[in-house]
Amino acid sequence: MSERLSWVPEGLDTGKPSAARLYDYLLGGGHNFAADRALAEKFLQAQPNARTIARLNRAFLRRAVLFMMDNGIRQFLDLGSGIPTVGNVHEIAQKADPDTRVVYVDFEEVAVAHSQLILEGDAHATIIQEDMTKPVTVLKAAQESDLIDFTQPVGVLTVGVFHFVPPEADPRAVVATYRDAVPSGSYLAFSQFTQDLQPEEMAGVVEVMKKSQNPMFPRTKQEIEGLFDGFDVVEPGIVPLPLWRPEGTNTDDPDKAGIYAAVGRKA
Amino acid sequence: MELPELAARWMHALTSTAYIPLSHAEIEQALLDSLVELPESPESVADRLVSLHATGPDSLRATIEVLFPTFELPLLARLSSAYAHYMRMDAFDQQEQIKVAIVRAKQRVERTLKVSQARFQEVFASSALGIVIIDFDGRCVEANDTLAEIVGLRAGTELIGRELIDFFHPEDRAALAGSYRKVRAGHVDRFRDQRKLIREDGEPVWVHLAASLLRDADGEPTHHVTMVEDISELHLLQRSLDHQLLHDSLTGLSNRQHFITQVERRLGNDAITLYHLGLDAFSVVNNGLGHETGDKLLKIVASRLGTLAAEKKALVARIGGDEFAMMTISDHVTTTVEEIQATLAEATFVDDHGIALSASIGVVDRPPAFVTAAELMRCANAALRQAKARGKRQWALHDPHDDARRRGKYALAASMPGAWEHGELEIVYAPVHDLETREVLGVVARLHWDDLSHNDTMALADSTGLSLPIGKWLLREACAQAAGWVAEFGDRAPTLHITLGALQSRDEDLVADVKRALDETGLPAERLRIALDISSVLAGDDNAVVLHDSGIVTALDGFRGGHDELAVLTEVPVRTVITRAPAPSPESPLRQAMRDLITTVHSFGVRFGVDEVRTLSDAEHWRSIGADGVIGLLPALSAAEVTKLLTTAASPPPAAS
Numbered sequence: 001m002s003e004r005l006s007w008v009p010e011g012l013d014t015g016k017p018s019a020a021r022l023y024d025y026l027l028g029g030g031h032n033f034a035a036d037r038a039l040a041e042k043f044l045q046a047q048p049n050a051r052t053i054a055r056l057n058r059a060f061l062r063r064a065v066l067f068m069m070d071n072g073i074r075q076f077l078d079l080g081s082g083i084p085t086v087g088n089v090h091e092i093a094q095k096a097d098p099d100t101r102v103v104y105v106d107f108e109e110v111a112v113a114h115s116q117l118i119l120e121g122d123a124h125a126t127i128i129q130e131d132m133t134k135p136v137t138v139l140k141a142a143q144e145s146d147l148i149d150f151t152q153p154v155g156v157l158t159v160g161v162f163h164f165v166p167p168e169a170d171p172r173a174v175v176a177t178y179r180d181a182v183p184s185g186s187y188l189a190f191s192q193f194t195q196d197l198q199p200e201e202m203a204g205v206v207e208v209m210k211k212s213q214n215p216m217f218p219r220t221k222q223e224i225e226g227l228f229d230g231f232d233v234v235e236p237g238i239v240p241l242p243l244w245r246p247e248g249t250n251t252d253d254p255d256k257a258g259i260y261a262a263v264g265r266k267a
Numbered sequence: 268m269e270l271p272e273l274a275a276r277w278m279h280a281l282t283s284t285a286y287i288p289l290s291h292a293e294i295e296q297a298l299l300d301s302l303v304e305l306p307e308s309p310e311s312v313a314d315r316l317v318s319l320h321a322t323g324p325d326s327l328r329a330t331i332e333v334l335f336p337t338f339e340l341p342l343l344a345r346l347s348s349a350y351a352h353y354m355r356m357d358a359f360d361q362q363e364q365i366k367v368a369i370v371r372a373k374q375r376v377e378r379t380l381k382v383s384q385a386r387f388q389e390v391f392a393s394s395a396l397g398i399v400i401i402d403f404d405g406r407c408v409e410a411n412d413t414l415a416e417i418v419g420l421r422a423g424t425e426l427i428g429r430e431l432i433d434f435f436h437p438e439d440r441a442a443l444a445g446s447y448r449k450v451r452a453g454h455v456d457r458f459r460d461q462r463k464l465i466r467e468d469g470e471p472v473w474v475h476l477a478a479s480l481l482r483d484a485d486g487e488p489t490h491h492v493t494m495v496e497d498i499s500e501l502h503l504l505q506r507s508l509d510h511q512l513l514h515d516s517l518t519g520l521s522n523r524q525h526f527i528t529q530v531e532r533r534l535g536n537d538a539i540t541l542y543h544l545g546l547d548a549f550s551v552v553n554n555g556l557g558h559e560t561g562d563k564l565l566k567i568v569a570s571r572l573g574t575l576a577a578e579k580k581a582l583v584a585r586i587g588g589d590e591f592a593m594m595t596i597s598d599h600v601t602t603t604v605e606e607i608q609a610t611l612a613e614a615t616f617v618d619d620h621g622i623a624l625s626a627s628i629g630v631v632d633r634p635p636a637f638v639t640a641a642e643l644m645r646c647a648n649a650a651l652r653q654a655k656a657r658g659k660r661q662w663a664l665h666d667p668h669d670d671a672r673r674r675g676k677y678a679l680a681a682s683m684p685g686a687w688e689h690g691e692l693e694i695v696y697a698p699v700h701d702l703e704t705r706e707v708l709g710v711v712a713r714l715h716w717d718d719l720s721h722n723d724t725m726a727l728a729d730s731t732g733l734s735l736p737i738g739k740w741l742l743r744e745a746c747a748q749a750a751g752w753v754a755e756f757g758d759r760a761p762t763l764h765i766t767l768g769a770l771q772s773r774d775e776d777l778v779a780d781v782k783r784a785l786d787e788t789g790l791p792a793e794r795l796r797i798a799l800d801i802s803s804v805l806a807g808d809d810n811a812v813v814l815h816d817s818g819i820v821t822a823l824d825g826f827r828g829g830h831d832e833l834a835v836l837t838e839v840p841v842r843t844v845i846t847r848a849p850a851p852s853p854e855s856p857l858r859q860a861m862r863d864l865i866t867t868v869h870s871f872g873v874r875f876g877v878d879e880v881r882t883l884s885d886a887e888h889w890r891s892i893g894a895d896g897v898i899g900l901l902p903a904l905s906a907a908e909v910t911k912l913l914t915t916a917a918s919p920p921p922a923a924s
Contacts, residue, residue: 028285028322030361031368051323055286062288083365086320087288109376114368247291251283 019164019214020082020111026054029085031114039212046204053258056241057191058087060261061159063245064189065092067234067263073155073187075101075148077178079132080161083111084118089157090125100124101147105138107131132161133169135177153185153266160259162227163193163216175227184266188231191261193218197240198258224260231264238262268337274299277333285323294319305334309342313349317357397474397495400481403451405430405444408490417474417497419466431493436463436471443476447491450480461498472499515585517562518569526584526592530640533594540600542593543629543647544572544607547659549589556620563617565589568624571610579603591626592647600632604662627654628662683716683727687737692716692724694744695903699764699876702890702897709762709796710909711898712745725768738771743784748906750790756913764796766824766845772803778813798822798845804835815840822876828864836871843874843896850885851892862892869893 021036022043028051032040044050065076074097078089081104093100104115104127115127128141142148156178165171179188195202195218202218209216219227221238228238236243240254244261278295281287287294297319301312316322316330327350331343391398397414399407410426418434420426432440439462446458457479464472475496480488513525521529533539546568553561565585572591576583581595595603611624629650634643646665654663686692696710713721714728714737728734745763752760771777785792797814801823804811811821826832826844836844851858865875880886880897889897904912 028320028324030358031365033365052283055323058286058288086286092288109372110365110368113372113375114365116371117364117368251279 016213018108018110019209019212020106020108023054023160024083024085026051027058027085029083031083031085039208042208043205046208047198047201047258049198049201049256049258050205052252052256053241056252056257057160057259057261058085060191060241060244060259061089061157061189062087062092063247064157064159064261064263065089065155066096067245068155068187068189069093069096069100071187071265072185073153074099075152076103076155076157077138077142077148078102078104078157078159079138079178080158080164081106081111081115081127082108082161084115088118090119090122094122094124098124102126103128103142103145103147105130105132105142132158133165133174135174135181139178139181150181151183153187154182155187155189156182157189159189159191159261161192162190163218164214166215166217172226172229176229179230179266182266186266188228188264188266189261190224190227190263191241191259192224193258194220194224194260196221196260197255202258219260221260224262228262228264230266232267233262233264270302271299273333273337274302277302277330280329280333281321281326284325284329285321287319287321289319305338305346306342309346310349313346314353316350317353322354322357397497399426399431399493399495401431401491401493403488403490405432405447407431414495417466417472417495418464419468419470434464434466436465439463447478450478450491451488453480453488456480464495472497474498515569518566518585520569520573520591521582521584523584523586523592526582526586526594527640527644529582530594530643533596534634534638534640534643537596538598538633540595540598540603540633541631541643541647542595542603542607543586543631543644543651544591544593544626545628545651545655546589546591546611547625547627552622556618560617560620564615564622564624567615567617568611571613572607575606575610579606586644590651592644598632600630600664604628604630608660625660627651627659629654629665630662631665683733686716687733687740692737693905694741694748695905696745696748696761696909697898697903698761698901699896699898700886700900702886702894707761708896709764711764711766711903712741712748713766713903714741715903721766728768734768734770735774738768738774739780741765742767742780743787746784746788746790746795749794750788752910752913753790753794755910759913760794761909761913762794762796763790764798764822766798767800769800769802772800772810773806773808774810777810778817781814781819782817792818793820796820796822796842798824798843801825801832801835801844804839805831811839811841824878833867833871836868836873841873843876844868845876845878845898847878850880850888852888858892865893 017033017035017039021032022040024030025032025037025040026043040050047053068076076089076093081089089104090100090102093102102125104119104125106112106115106127107129109129112127112129119125119127124147126145126147128138128145130138130141132138139150143150148154158175162171165174175188179186193202193205193216206216206218224238225233236245238260239262240257241259241261242250242252242257243254244263274295277298278291281298282291282294289297297315301315305312316326321330327347330350331347334343334346391409391411394411394413397411397417399410399414402408407426407429410423412423415421415423415425418426432443435443443460443462446460449455450458457477460476462474462476464474466472475498476493478491478493481490481492483489513522514520515522530539530541549561549564552564568591569583569585572583572593575581576593579595579598581593581598583591583593586592593603593607607628608625611626615622615624629647629652631643631646631650634646638646650663650665653666654661657663693715695713695715697713698710699708700706701708714724715721716724719727725734725737728737742765745765749760749763767777774780781795781797784790785795797819799811799814799821802825804823811823814821820842821840822843822845823832823835823839823841824845826846827848828846832844848861849855851861855861868875874895875893876896876898877889877894878898880889880899883900886897886900
């Protein structure tokens with residue numbers, strides 16, 4: 001078929017900003033493009049604390065992974081893993097136990113290609129290109145990867161990703177499907193933007209992201225509680241990022257953290 | 268300030284500016300190491316900071332604020348410069364990495380695109396439907412050759428840039444444009460319609476249309492795609508031609524070809540019965556009342572047979588001028604014949620002429636599965652000729668004699684393994700006579716089963732794969748019997764002749780089998796003659812040579828006198844050749860040739876034997892031209908009968924003298 005046909009999907013457009021690369025930029029990474037940085041600047045105008053929030057979110061991921069490992073988890077399913085950036089799950093986990101297995105899941109082409117680059121030669125980690133809001137497909141692919149044994153407890157990670165899941169995708173059903181696929185004793189680590197903290201800034205961020213490929217849907221603490229149906233939320237419960245089991249004394253302002261974090265254990 | 272305290276302060280300052288994926292203790296230790304190293308090598312400290320990912324926008328400022336004034340400005344300036352350098356390097360590395368990722372992702376996407384494009388292209392090009400993609404101005408962007416053909420153009424490319432709607436009838440255009448608008452507006456997913464296209468040459472074409480939307484990657488509508496199916500008469504005519512190829516144009520019944528195909532499909536699966544009908548005295552109607560009347564009559568017959576066939580779930584066809592055929596399944600022949608005659612006998616009025624109809628019918632009932640449909644049709648035709656010969660309104664069943672023989676052979680072959688197992692195969696012994704002395708030279712061991720000759724039995728055994736085991740069994744049993752005769756009658760015991768089938772003659776185990784049979788039965792080797800099928804020697808097999816070398820006298824069976832066979836006689840040490848041929852009577856023009864042949868065989872030192880010689884006069888004919896021995900003058904006897912003869916007769920059997 002000739003190139004005349006504009007209806008053939010272009011497939012890849014680095015001119016469009018992606019949330020994954022925006023996050024990378026906010027974390028001080030270089031895996032991003034002009035369009036991502038432009039969007040990040042707008043994001044920063046709406047939420048000046050965005051860099052700190054990114055850092056806190058990343059730090060929460062690390063603490064959550066180590067917490068799960070302390071509780072015996074040796075296999076992780078990282079949903080919406082995005083661009084591999086500083087402190088990836090497999091690096092954190094395999095530093096503690098080199099046999100830990102990690103399956104990343106992301107849908108975005110560049111994130112997937114980049115993850116494959118990073119994971120080349122790591123037999124215990126892989127990336128699956130799937131939409132994390134389609135848990136049946138994801139779980140099937142994870143099963144086929146042979147890295148995750150679904151008869152053993154799994155650490156399911158949805159860190160800084162559920163605010164991209166729209167209500168029409170039925171987030172509760174999505175979480176429930178993952179929950180039902182893993183045995184009891186499995187964990188869910190969860191963090192997402194909330195309008196409970198800094199509602200004005202949050203509204204601004206929603207506005208900035210509205211026209212992007214990744215519009216955002218902040219959730220209240222109550223809504224997040226609903227997602228943990230079937231899990232026992234571990235102490236300290238659903239809290240602003242820096243308050244979740246901080247290492248040493250927390251020095252960050254929880255009211256400006258923008259994101260709730262929590263970890264639940266499947267009953 | 269003490270270094271550890273400084274390191275702790277530095278750690279707190281740094282971790283609020285950047286995410287460092289290490290525990291606080293690990294970070295603090297790394298920073299303490301850096302403090303020790305700093306005066307000597309601020310560059311390596313800068314490198315470590317960047318490696319640790321202490322690269323937030325405020326990380327360097329926080330560092331300087333903590334380290335000053337413990338460390339002096341020139342040193343901190345070197346640290347800052349080096350830090351900037353490593354940051355740049357780090358950024359380059361990351362950019363490089365993301366670029367590789369981009370390239371890979373792009374390649375993958377392009378590959379996927381290519382595959383889906385190739386698939387689309389295939390559908391597009393090979394579709395029997397016309398397919399066209401139209402932009403929202405109504406212009407063709409892409410069209411396949413099928414569509415071009417429908418509208419009377421040569422190639423799809425000729426349509427590009429033209430408006431599809433121009434090909435529609437002017438009266439239809441407004442309505443069609445409305446339909447396209449509705450699809451584009453999203454009121455409907457697609458529309459289907461039947462409209463008249465006007466071809467390039469002005470001819471109208473009826474088409475089915477189906478139009479829907481194409482969307483881009485963002486889901487925005489960009490084009491219409493329209494499928495066009497030609498349902499014009501020209502198109503329909505093609506289908507009608509297909510029908511005509513299979514049907515008789517006068518009566519609409521299946522034609523001969525179609526009927527045969529149907530018979531083939533049923534044959535072997537169902538118990539079919541075939542009826543071949545010839546209308547009686549149809550030529551009288553044709554000649555007396557004219558062809559038009561004849562045609563009308565044929566239509567009436569076709570319609571009546573059609574009705575009958577529908578009732579009986581049978582198939583009927585017109586397979587010749589006044590001939591029809593019917594195929595029924597699991598049928599009762601006489602009933603059907605009566606039904607056919609009855610439906611034909613109903614009073615028939617054509618153009619005011621009352622016509623009485625009847626048919627002669629040839630029937631083939633439940634043919635075996637292995638005949639072909641064409642053979643069946645011939646059989647039915649033969650039966651029809653028989654029926655016609657008997658007069659009007661007759662029917663005849665195909666004489667199944669030939670088929671029965673064939674069927675019998677198959678049945679026998681199928682039952683042979685069981686028969687052998689149950690000891691129904693018998694070994695009989697046919698005397699071999701010397702033509703000169705008229706003495707019995709010995710006996711040929713032969714198979715006997717259910718009235719079948721040795722050769723027929725062996726042929727059957729060949730067809731079932733039993734010839735080798737049966738041949739070995741025959742060899743062993745006959746040797747045992749012959750050894751028994753030797754033990755009982757000494758020199759008067761007959762020499763054993765065994766004629767092997769083609770397979771056994773070539774069997775690589777043959778020599779071993781023969782030796783084992785002799786060893787186990789104690790039959791002296793000189794008491795055994797083995798006749799090999801000549802084909803084995805012609806094929807270069809060396810069983811004859813090895814047997815000879817083992818002291819066993821051999822013969823070649825199936826000799827016909829060909830040049831190659833004569834040549835073999837000069838090379839292979841055989842005692843005798845055995846032939847089967849009509850006896851050369853004195854009137855036979857071949858007599859001299861046969862005599863010359865025997866002379867030639869003799870010149871090689873080889874004897875000439877003849878099998879299947881049934882009468883004394885035939886034996887005399889053979890003797891007169893020089894043949895040495897014959898088989899078949901006396902019927903083969905069972906082993907017990909031979910024993911009895913040997914016991915009672917002090918000399919060879921009287922009939923042989």
